[in-house]
Amino acid sequence: MHSQNKIDVFFSSLSFQEDELRNKVVVVIDVLRATSTIVTALKNGAKGVIPVEDMGEASRISQSVDSDNYLLCGEKDGVKIEGYDLGNSPLEYTPEVIGGKTLIFNTTNGTKAIKKSLGSASIYIASFLNLNRVIEALRDESHEIVLLCAGWKGRLALEDTLLAGAIIHNLCDGELTEDALDGARVAFGIYQKYMDDIPSVIKQTNHASRLKELIGLDDIEYCCTTDSCDLLPILKDGIISI
Numbered sequence: 001m002h003s004q005n006k007i008d009v010f011f012s013s014l015s016f017q018e019d020e021l022r023n024k025v026v027v028v029i030d031v032l033r034a035t036s037t038i039v040t041a042l043k044n045g046a047k048g049v050i051p052v053e054d055m056g057e058a059s060r061i062s063q064s065v066d067s068d069n070y071l072l073c074g075e076k077d078g079v080k081i082e083g084y085d086l087g088n089s090p091l092e093y094t095p096e097v098i099g100g101k102t103l104i105f106n107t108t109n110g111t112k113a114i115k116k117s118l119g120s121a122s123i124y125i126a127s128f129l130n131l132n133r134v135i136e137a138l139r140d141e142s143h144e145i146v147l148l149c150a151g152w153k154g155r156l157a158l159e160d161t162l163l164a165g166a167i168i169h170n171l172c173d174g175e176l177t178e179d180a181l182d183g184a185r186v187a188f189g190i191y192q193k194y195m196d197d198i199p200s201v202i203k204q205t206n207h208a209s210r211l212k213e214l215i216g217l218d219d220i221e222y223c224c225t226t227d228s229c230d231l232l233p234i235l236k237d238g239i240i241s242i
């Protein structure tokens with residue numbers, strides 16, 4: 001089992017400096033919805049996902065590639081960006097639509113968190129959908145681990161904290177040691193409080209309420225499904241793939 005004092009949790013992309021990630025393995029978490037969408041896209045046959053910082057970077061890349069093989073995807077404040085092929089609903093990313101394509105992916109918080117992790121040793125993409133696979137990969141990890149919750153515009157997001165807590169809870173077999181870091185203790189404690197009722201707690205989070213107004217409940221229910229995707233997306237050379 002990985003030593004718990006080497007696991008930290010950052011609760012938003014604004015709560016750390018890039019150089020704090022050097023030589024660490026970063027697990028990026030954006031349950032609603034960016035990392036759930038990335039995991040789904042790769043499960044359904046996307047060739048790769050290029051995370052971008054903003055609309056400028058997305059349009060620069062899309063202008064330099066063959067449009068038959070690439071799709072421009074993402075959202076701003078939960079809504080598909082005008083002119084993009086797809087938004088950020090994982091349910092849109094079916095094999096028929098994205099099979100064999102490389103996705104240029106631009107989201108409000110999730111892809112920014114990934115981009116901010118570029119100086120780390122490795123970057124893994126986590127969601128409830130691939131929870132078990134992420135845990136397996138971390139069990140033998142020799143680097144220090146940072147669970148990076150994308151949050152929402154610099155604020156904590158409870159659904160991300162719950163997934164960070166679930167990862168820690170599994171890695172330590174339900175027993176946190178006394179020397180665990182503060183971030184790990186907080187995520188672990190919140191997960192322990194709600195662990196028997198994760199989907200209903202997530203449906204009541206701030207971001208779920210925003211999404212419910214915009215698109216209903218389907219995406220939220222889907223993103224709470226545990227272990228439906230047995231894969232570990234990893235970022236290498238600017239592209240996330242499996």
Ligand code: 3SL
Binds near residue numbers: 032
């Ligand atoms: O912030 C993000 O990266 C998105 O996942 C937010 S949303 O769920 O598309 O609103």
